[in-house]
Amino acid sequence: TDKIRDTEDRSLQNLSRTKEYNSPESLSSPHSSSDNNANQNNKTLANHVAAYFNKKFNSHMIAIEMGYNLSDACQRYRNSERINLFWGIITGQIEEMVYHHQMKSISQLLQHLIKMKKLFSTQQEPLSTRARRAIVSEPNSPLSVIANRRLSALSLFSVKEHQESTVLHNEFVMTNEQFFESLKLFYSNKTSLQIDELFQSAKHDLQYSNELIEFSLLFMEDDETRFGEFLSTLIKQINQEKSSYVEQIKQILLGYPLITVSQFCRAIYMTDPNINQNELHRYIEWVFSIKNFHSSQQIKPLDLEDLLRRLENCACFKH
Known part of the structure; x- marks a missing residue:
């Protein structure tokens, strides 16, 4: 709600600047478009929600009231994990990438299952596990191209969409053995217990009624x-895997009451040697609450407990 209240003040402060952006001189400037895009990309979810309420209701007071209603609703339904995630993101307590990482993980699994279904449907004779892994992991193979084309038209399905789609009924079906093998291929680093848990939860959703x-x-x-x-x-x-990842980092940093960026980076590299620079910088920016990190910046050390709490609310995972 503070974000909503601040929106009008910022709009008034930026009124003259908006006029400058809309003037012929600014439109001809080579930097105006990129600057606007940068400002748009820097907006938080709270900024977008505030702007949406103001635009939808065309009343600052109603927008504020809707902000309070949103807060009340999120508190009332705090037992919902997804609502808690939304509220954590909108209040700045949880990194927005946590949501995007979840959706990307779901999308990647769906893509893999579509590829495997195509593979199982076209193979003339049994293939070894190694051969299957080689085929489905090749992004430019014909199977991958077909799967990606289909996936681009799909999101999470609604019940109505499923009932009306013969494609979903007829094409996205596997035997129990094929599905179990597909999970093992895709999640090669998961334990057998984790794979079995996923398989059993799938059977639970389908009410165990079919082979x-x-x-x-x-x-x-x-x-x-x-x-x-x-x-x-x-x-x-x-x-759970993120918690394990954070715990490994914690064990390396124990004994240091204040953690510098260099100590944090060293702990990350020891835990996750395959992480790339962009991902590491994203971790640093979230954990230390800074923007546009570069190595020459002077950044205050962070208390270990605060660092771990920030890291737990970050989209961090082993690469």
């Missing part, structure tokens, strides 16, 4: 956008 798995059903949301058991289990495992 075939219609895997499109596993990616549906209900009318209140809630996930089924399968996707909920997947997200739970993602969170």
Whole structure:
């Protein structure tokens, strides 16, 4: 709600600047478009929600009231993991990339299952596990191209979309064995217990009623956008793996009351040697609450407990 209240003040302060942007001189400037894009990209979710309320209701007072209603609703339904995630992001307590990482993980799994379905459908004779892994991991193979083309038209399915789509009914079906093998291929670093947990949650969603798995059903949301058991289990495992990742970093940093950026980077590299520079910089920017990190910056050390709390609310994972 503070963001909503501040929106009008910022709009008034920027009124003369807006006139400058709309003048012929500014439109001809080579920097005006990129500057506007940069400002747009720097907006937080709270900024976007505030702007949306102001635009939709065309009343600053109603926008403020809707902000309070939003806060009240999120508190009332705080038992919902997805609502808690939304509220954490909008209040700046959780990195927005946490949500995007979850959605990307779901999308990648769906893409993999589509590829595997195509592979199982076209193979003339049994292939070894190694051969299957080589085929489905090749992004430019014909199978991958077909799967990506199909995936581009799909999001999380609604019940209505599924009922009306013969494609989803007829094409996205595997045997139990094929589905289990597909999970093992995609999640080669998961334990057998984790794979079995995913498999059993899929059977739970499908009510254990069939020897075939219609895997499109596993990616549906209900009318209140809630996930089924399968996707909920997947997200739970993602969170567990992140907790394990953070715990490894914690063990390296124990004994240091204040953590510098260099100490933090060293702990990350020891835990996750394959992380790239962009990802590492994203971690630093979130954990130390800075923007546009570069190595020459002077950044205050962070208390270990504060650092771990920030890291737990970051989209961090082993690469």
